[in-house]
Amino acid sequence: MSSRQDKEKAVNVQVLLRCRPFSDDELRSNAPQVVTCNDYQREVAVTQTIAGKQFDRVFTFDKVFGPAAKQQDLYDQAIIPIVNEVLEGFNCTIFAYGQTGTGKTYTMEGECRRAKSGPKGQLPADAGVIPRAVKQIFDTLERQNTEYSVKVTFLELYNEEITDLLAPEEISKVALEDRQKKTLPLMEDGKGGVLVRGLEEEIVTNASEIFSLLERGSAKRRTAETLLNKQSSRSHSLFSITIHIKEATPEGEELIKCGKLNLVDLAGSENISRSGAREGRAREAGEINKSLLTLGRVITALVEHLGHVPYRDSKLTRLLRDSLGGRTKTCIIATVSPSVHCLEETLSTLDYAHRAKSIKNRPEVNQKMMKSTLIKDLYGEIDRLKAEVYAAREKVGVYIPKDRYQQEENERKAMADQIEQMNVSLEANQKLISDLQQKYDSELQHSADLSKKLEMTEKCLDHTSNLLSTTKEDLKQAQYNLREKDFIISEQKKAENALTHQACVLRSDLEKSGRDNASLYSKIAREDKLSATNRSVVNTFQTDLASKLDVLSSTLNASIDQQNKHLKSVEHLCQSCVDSHDKATSELKKKILASKSLYMSHMEAFQNVVLLHKASANATLEDISSLSAASCCSLDQLIACVEGEAHNIFSDIQNLLTTHRSELTHFTQELRESFLISLDRTKEMSTFIIGLFDKYVEETSKLHSHSNNTHEAQMKSIEDFQIAYEEQSKSEEQKLLADISSLVSKHITRQRELVGVRLNSLGDAARGNKAFLDEHTSAMECVTKDAKRKWEIFAEQAENDCKTGSSSSAAKHCRMETMLQECACTVDSAVQQWKKSHAAVNDLSKKHVIEVEALVRSAVENNGQHEVEIASSRAVAEEHAANSSKDITQDIDDLLEESRKSSSRVMSTIEAHFAELQQLQENHSSQAAGVNEHADKAFQSSYKDYEPTGETPVRSEPNVPSKGTIESLRAMPMETLVNEFRENHPYESSKEPKPSLIPRSPLATLN
Secondary structure, three states: OHHHHHHHHOEEOEEEEEEOOOOHHHHHOOOOEOEEEEOOOOEEEEEEEEOOEEEEEEEEOOEEEOOOOOHHHHHHHHHHHHHHHHHOOOEEEEEEEEEOOOOHHHHHOEOHHHHHHOHHHOOOOOEOHHHHHHHHHHHHHHHHOOOEEEEEEEEEEEOOEEEEOOOOOOOOOOOHHHHHOOOEOEEEOOOOOEEEOOOOOEEEOOHHHHHHHHHHHHHHOOEEOOOOOOOEEOOEEEEEEEEEEEEEOOOOOEEEEEEEEEEEEOOOEOOHHHHOOOOHHHHHHHHHHHHHHHHHHHHHHHHHOOOOOOHHHOHHHHHOOOOOOOOOEEEEEEEEOOEHHHHHHHHHHHHHHHHHOOOEEOOOOOOOEEHHHHHHHHHHHHHHHHHHHHHHHHOOOOOOOHHHHHHHHHHHHHHHHHHHHHHHHHHHHHHHHHHHHHHHHHHHHHHHHHHHHHHHHHHHHHHHHHHHHHHHHHHHHHHHHHHHHHHHHHHHHHHHHHHHHHHHHHHHHHHHHHHHHHHHHHHHHHHHHHHHHHHHHHHHHHHHHHHHHHHHHHHHHHHHHHHHHHHHHHHHHHHHHHHHHHHHHHHHHHHHHHHHHHHHHHHHHHHHHHHHHHHHHHHHHHHHHHHHHHOOOOOHHHHHHHHHHHHHHHHHHHHHHHHHHHHHHHHHHHHHHHHHHHHHHHHHHHHHHHHHHHHHHHHHHHHHHHHHHHHHHHHHHHHHHHHHHHHHHHHHHHHHHHOHHHHHHHHHHHHHHHHHHHHHHHHHHHHHHHHHHHHHHHHHHHHHHHHHHHHHHHHHHHHHHHHHHHHHHHHHHHHHHHHHHHHHHHHHHHHHHHHHHHHHOOOOOHHHHHHHHHHHHHHHHHHHHHHHHHHHHHHHHHHHHHHHHHHHHHHHHHHHHHHHHHHHHHHHHHHHHHHHHHHHHHHHHHHHHHHHHHHHHHHHHHOOOOOOOOOOOOOOOOOOOOHHHHHHOOOOOHHHHHHHHHHHOOOOOOOOOOOOOOOOOOOOOOO
């Protein structure tokens, strides 16, 4: 039993494998990789080529860390649990094992020298196991807020000699090499363990002090450069942390819990031929390999369960004795290189590590000590140290030479080894003797048991022979009874089976009913949840729809106000255009009347000039006639001679004057007719312009009335839509609250139809307004174009009339000049004739000739003066006519320009109004689309109908057995069954059965 408990307590050594990345030299030489790590499957594959064939050897470990693994990963996954067990009171050991240059020191120590320079006490990323364990220990102790003490030791095993790396340096003239050669003895502690006498224990209070001690000890450690590693460790190191934690029991008693963590950094095994070690370095390598070989033999012996384990062959194995097969929890970190150059050492390391997995330790929690016991032990240690100090000071005791002391020590060690071997063999022999004794005792006991059984058998044989005769009859009776019982049992089994079957059927029906009830309850819960969700969706949609309709109503009101403003501006523009046209027409009428009066005054001036010219000509002719009559008496003969010629000349002059008078009369009449025609055309144009403006006023009033009617119709339609929607919403809300699941689709349809009809009516009204405005705009454009065309025709006709009047005036003027010239020629010829006559009758009528010449000269002067007055009057008339035509043309152009400006302003206002209507339509369409989209989203996406899950049970009537059916399943009474069996199978026997003396086992199997 105890061996079984020991096996249950046994724990395998935990083995981790870490593969370092390629070094710079290996990368430069392109060394092939032969080691492949699978972190997830915890396997390591080594590729090996033998006789040209490639083989893969696969090793499995507890954890595997590849070249990409970080220090933090290794510590978190493997070391943290071990440190926690140390704090629970276990002894734990962690040591690195592998070839030189594979990263053992880096794994254990890392960059501990830079640990103190991290921010806020944080460790660098390259910190190893030792500094991280120290930090974890102190962080945990500080969190526990308990009293504790921590002691550390740091020793070095170099060439099988133990050196204290924390020993204080003595201030003396002894050389450094002499001080470093001071070794410490390794002794048994009497409890199966070992201790190093004289090893310094440093008490620390925080992690920084440990880092300082670690840095100080690492600086003393022996390292050297080889071909395989620039800083190769030439010795083994053991860093131990002992923790004492005070605990209090429920009774108030103080106990001390002790835990110890051993952190071992082994020197790496190396091939001297490849590492380049010579002389001292070669001896170092030999000692290292020797101690590691001893460690390998110890591992082999523990795995193969050999009788003798060679712990004493090396100080290293003696130090690790408790960690290998003892009471300590052990973790081995095996380090390898991925390069093909280290294949042999890699395989050796993997073999040792794989075998070490089979080592079983039996870890035990260190016994908690009472505080008084610890104090007592400490007092004993103090007394012992005082005695040693006193003996050393007083030199009392035994003093022998150093060589003899070493010899005796060696002999004592050899004798101790022999005693240990003899003890081992003695233990084995005692164990063998005890096994043989146990076998002998068991054989004796077995023989005694056989004798007792023989005696009992003989007695039973006699008794059996006596009972044999009665047993046959009992057997027959028992067989009959068994048949009877079998019959009864079979009948009861039938009834029981029937009842069991009926109970199973009822149970299945009950379970089905229970499941159906659960399904119905779940369905009711889902429907309640869906109804609540849909109710919230409907409420949310109602709120959002009301807000969006408010926004739409405000948009329509703003648009209506904007349309009213535009209509007022159009009305103002039309009114200003009508006023400007009225003003221009009145001014044009005034100018036409002024031009008419001016032309009348010019006509009167022409008539006065003609009458004056006629009166002066008549007076001149009368004077000439009187002079001629006065001198007729004296010149009868002469006049008689030239009477015919003078008569012809005067007749020609009279004809010319008559023709001149008629031509002036005709020219005056033509001018009057042309001015009358121009006046009629101007009146016609004024009438057309007044009609045009009347049309403008009429169209504007129509547009204003249509806009008012449209606004009233839209407002009424919106109010009707709002009232209808509120009434419909109220009625639909009551109906929806009553039966929301059945009326939601109908409600959505009715809402869409109502909104669609209203929106279509509003859209048709807007399109009708647009068409009406377009029609009136086109009508106004046609009227404007017609007025412009009429004005252009009128201006062209006025210009042609002016040109015609000017050309006719010029022609008449030319004809008058021609006639005057002919008259002057005729007068000149008459003068010449009179000069001839005067020359002939000079002597007779000098006086009368002079008077006639004076009269003729005054007539010529009067004619010239009349001609000048006519020319000046004509120039004034032409200038006035041109100015009047120019003023009328300018007024007409100004009127046309004002009409164009008014039309452009009206068109811009209409375009702005049309743009605002389009914007209103777009906004209305977008908001209507938003309402529709929100409705679709609310009632198609958010609103959900109940979807059957297929879990609702089908309605079925339970098959409940009747009372008669249940009674029919009841078994018959026992007496009835017995009587029935005995009637069908009577028992035949010659004698009464005797009671059986051997008890019969019950019919358990049958029952």
